[in-house]
Amino acid sequence: MKVHIIGGGNLGVSVALGIVRFSKNNQVTVTRRNTASILHLKELGVTVSTDNKQGIQEADIIILTIKPYQVDTVLAEILPVISNKVIASAVSGLSIENLQKKIGDSNSAIRIMPNIASQFGASATCIAFNEKHKEIAQNVVTLFQDLGTAPIIDEKLMDAATVLAASGTAFALRYIRASMQAGIEIGFDWQTALAISAQTVKGAAEMILEENIHPEQLIDRVTTPQGCTIAGLSEMETHGFSSSLVRGIKAALKKIKG
Ligand SMILES: NC(=O)c1ccc[n+]([C@@H]2O[C@H](COP(=O)([O-])OP(=O)(O)OC[C@H]3O[C@@H](n4cnc5c(N)ncnc54)[C@H](OP(=O)(O)O)[C@@H]3O)[C@@H](O)[C@H]2O)c1
Incomplete structure (x- = not known):
């Protein structure tokens, strides 16, 4: 799978490292505006970029690990170039309904709540999605099962x-x-x-x-x-x-x- 992580901060880097170490055969891209502190990821085979759109059309899963106030800017950038994508958001407080409204019906909103133990394959990543996205969400569940445990929960328990x-x-x-x-x-x-x-x-x-x-x-x-x-x-x-x-x-x- 091709995994495109937008927001290479504490959580984004931890998830990227977890994928490299524990979920083999996946290709990972991590983006942030200032990449200086994450260039070392390249040595592990991770693509590091400042361009959120580069290669995103080929991504099987797009993971959002940005702050809530950065969501609209990032979506405005990527939405014109994507369709039929799974967008797994770790953004605290952003509901599936709100995210789905923002990304439109041509994409699927999944909510994930990993923690920074992802990089040691020891995260407890709670995942929530709408019933209609059950099949599409399976790739996300499988990915995070590789990084620890990935219980599927009712969205009302996401907080x-x-x-x-x-x-x-x-x-x-x-x-x-x-x-x-x-x-x-x-x-x-x-x-x-x-x-x-x-x-x-x-x-x-x-x-x-x-x-x-x-x-x-x-x-x-x-x-x-x-x-x-x-x-x-x-x-x-x-x-x-x-x-x-x-x-x-x-x-x-x-x-x-x-
Ligand atoms: N940390 C955790 O343990 C944890 C756990 C669960 C959920 N979360 C949630 O995950 C999100 C991220 O948390 P965090 O602690 O990882 O925050 P963080 O360290 O501040 O990471 C956010 C990253 O987003 C990047 N970013 C900002 N604007 C961007 C843009 N336009 N395009 C691409 N990248 C951009 C920032 O880098 P630049 O400024 O260089 O662009 C920064 O590296 C939050 O919503 C948080 O609530 C965090």
């Missing part, structure tokens, strides 16, 4: 997906940072504390994904009666560990909904 999967990356990283900070307090240098904290989170996530069970069942396996783990957990919960996370996620959702 929630943004918070849980995209902002969620930052929330998980903040947990790792806090764990690292504690690690330094109890005797490790920061590099060792960070390595231990990150690997421990990775291990916990892998166990959950592998066994597909409720986290509390795994917590039970590491929690000895009267032991140090339950003492730590109880202290954290006394200070609002779970509730502050829930409140943070709900605040982020409230913000996104305006």
Whole structure:
């Protein structure tokens, strides 16, 4: 497949790298106005360009990873030269209905919400589309399955997906940072504390994904009666560990909904 990514910033580059590494036999083009910081992608076989239209007619999937206020400018540029294209938009807050209106009926609007772990093949990319685009959307689903997991969701959950999967990356990283900070307090240098904290989170996530069970069942396996783990957990919960996370996620959702 030929994948044309418009918006070679944090997310666009991460998706491009993910495709190169984990979804072989695809050709990727990434565009942005100032390409200096992404020229290194060329060495990996990615076409880097400032021209959004170059080669777009041959693209099987066009991915939009631009900011919401850049959408109209970009569409005004590309729409005169495309038809029958699948446009997968990662633009936060842009509904399928609005995007479809902007791109016209000759193209198909798909909504995607990847995260920057795409480049490690570890994104949780939520995807939504209208029923009539079910077949056409399959290529997009398959592509993002190569970059991690790609659950198909109801579009009304897309804001929630943004918070849980995209902002969620930052929330998980903040947990790792806090764990690292504690690690330094109890005797490790920061590099060792960070390595231990990150690997421990990775291990916990892998166990959950592998066994597909409720986290509390795994917590039970590491929690000895009267032991140090339950003492730590109880202290954290006394200070609002779970509730502050829930409140943070709900605040982020409230913000996104305006
Ligand atoms: N970052 C995430 O984790 C994440 C996750 C999910 C969804 N999203 C959504 O994805 C979108 C991009 O986010 P981001 O964090 O990747 O932003 P970003 O780093 O600012 O990337 C946006 C890119 O678009 C490029 N751009 C702007 N105007 C352009 C044009 N006319 N033609 C081609 N490229 C153009 C910019 O480069 P130039 O200025 O050089 O053109 C910039 O590199 C946003 O809508 C965001 O909500 C982001």
